[in-house]
Amino acid sequence: VIGEFELINRLRAKAGLRGDRVLRGAGDDAAVVRTDGVVVVSVDAFVEGVHFRLATTSLEDLGHKCVAAGLSDLAAMGASAGEVYLVLGLPENIGDREVMELMHGAEALASRFGVTICGGDLTASNELFVAVTAIGHAPDESHLIGRGGARPGDVLGVTGRLGGAGAGLMLLERKEHGIPIEIGEALIDRQRRPVPRLEAGAALARAGVSAMIDLSDGLASDCARLSEESGVMLEVQLAEIPVEDGVDEVAALLGTTGAEFAAGAGEDYELLLTVAPEQASTVDQAAEAAGVQVSWVGKALEGSGVRLLDRSGSHRPLQGWDHFARRSSGRPHPGQA
């Protein structure tokens, strides 16, 4: 239901109607959207003190990130992005102006991908939270990639470079770090303004990847999910992980390597994929045409679980995020188990 009158009217006025799918947007009991054959639906929650802290995240950043996370799930399926719905739980210190800032960040990203924010709900609450529903479209199921399709022998790839968002968070949380300002700002931007890999996701789906997942909780955690759904073991070579510029330096402050930090850090929203080895070059070309590079970081084997291997072939312990395990703790740092 869309309610709460005045503020909602201002939000409706701000929300752009994009494309020709949305037949009825905010203002009714429900939105009405034209489909192709199947819809792809993702829901995600973001809670202050668990997923973000307002000390290091502006409302505009928050709006951007919540929409990015929802669209990233659609990218990981290879779906075409359609609509986003936002539920906001608003404590007393978040006034109408702050809500409009959040909406501004959400709208700016939605606009970049032709996505319509076409509904939501506002409620009073004691803590700030956002629940995002993202809906994507495809002609039929055969166009979509799941987490369950990896087969033994497949190679394991990842788009872009990892660890940037986690390193950016470290820099936001620590004032004294000695990292040069240009590198620091780029890392902080990766933390504050992740960009969902929608074009790459669709291109990789067409190129025949066998399984795909977006890296929201970190390579180690998300490998574990893909491994479990596919019924394979995933072996990752730490030395092959593409590490974002400056992450080595941030990791050194924590007494670890850039690759280990990058394997445990979340929120990069890159895509992790598997593909039969004979199709890896097709995937390389498709990714390049979509403006991103795939790094081949490991392979799928018979078995279960995830192995991180260092240069010597020794196993490294898995690290990743579980927002649920850390109830009511402050914002966890990436890399914590």
Add this chain to the structure above:
Amino acid sequence: VIGEFELINRLRAKAGLRGDRVLRGAGDDAAVVRTDGVVVVSVDAFVEGVHFRLATTSLEDLGHKCVAAGLSDLAAMGASAGEVYLVLGLPENIGDREVMELMHGAEALASRFGVTICGGDLTASNELFVAVTAIGHAPDESHLIGRGGARPGDVLGVTGRLGGAGAGLMLLERKEHGIPIEIGEALIDRQRRPVPRLEAGAALARAGVSAMIDLSDGLASDCARLSEESGVMLEVQLAEIPVEDGVDEVAALLGTTGAEFAAGAGEDYELLLTVAPEQASTVDQAAEAAGVQVSWVGKALEGSGVRLLDRSGSHRPLQGWDHFARRSSGRPHPGQA
């Protein structure tokens, strides 16, 4: 994103797959659902201390009510109910057992309407909240009824009887009330276990109603929404409001009449509709075939706003709920402005 491993696996095991729309349910980046032509999407939030109190709402009731509210929005559009997605914010005092109870209530209602709960997200939080996404289906937009179609001259009807859910809440909040136990229990059941009018909503849509909305916040508030979206004035005769058994007695405890109480009380989840007067008898028949009675309580006129009229034709002040206006207050009583 579906995460949080062990508990999620238990929830997945519990969630029934109903019908043949759901191609992929929980366990992937997103669910994949086959559509007919258009989807209808509603999102709603429920926060402890704002929408419910655990002192008077069991976790099983809460699961039921959240699903009921989502499906009621679909009923108000005349859509066929499809899937529900649940986001749960879980404070430390809500353990796995309580989550399973909530899921049990949600599943029981979903099962009754052939609906699949096919995804969600769990997160730590400081207060218990639920965000519900309900998705319905229709062949095309022309099968759906909005809030904006009422025209001057239309008659205004409502399904079922009103005030029961609000009166039930009063009884839960007050131990001493002198209401006979059988009547009290029926009212409390209306509060705890509202039933969305899915069959009636579809039948009324086919019977040619011009506008429809579900009564979540109360007749007065929801009339105001329908009036605003349609650009008409709505005139309601208090004496024509169908008042649930026992509501007169509960209202008397509060020094008001059953009809005034029923006009302000929320959570009945009945349907409010308008239709051209010459089609009112078609609507009566369609409702009866769907097992519910429509009461004709007023009409749409040129103008704006809502008028509640008593027997003498005097205006009565509007009362209704606005969850947003009462930030961080306790659970508001129905009937408060």
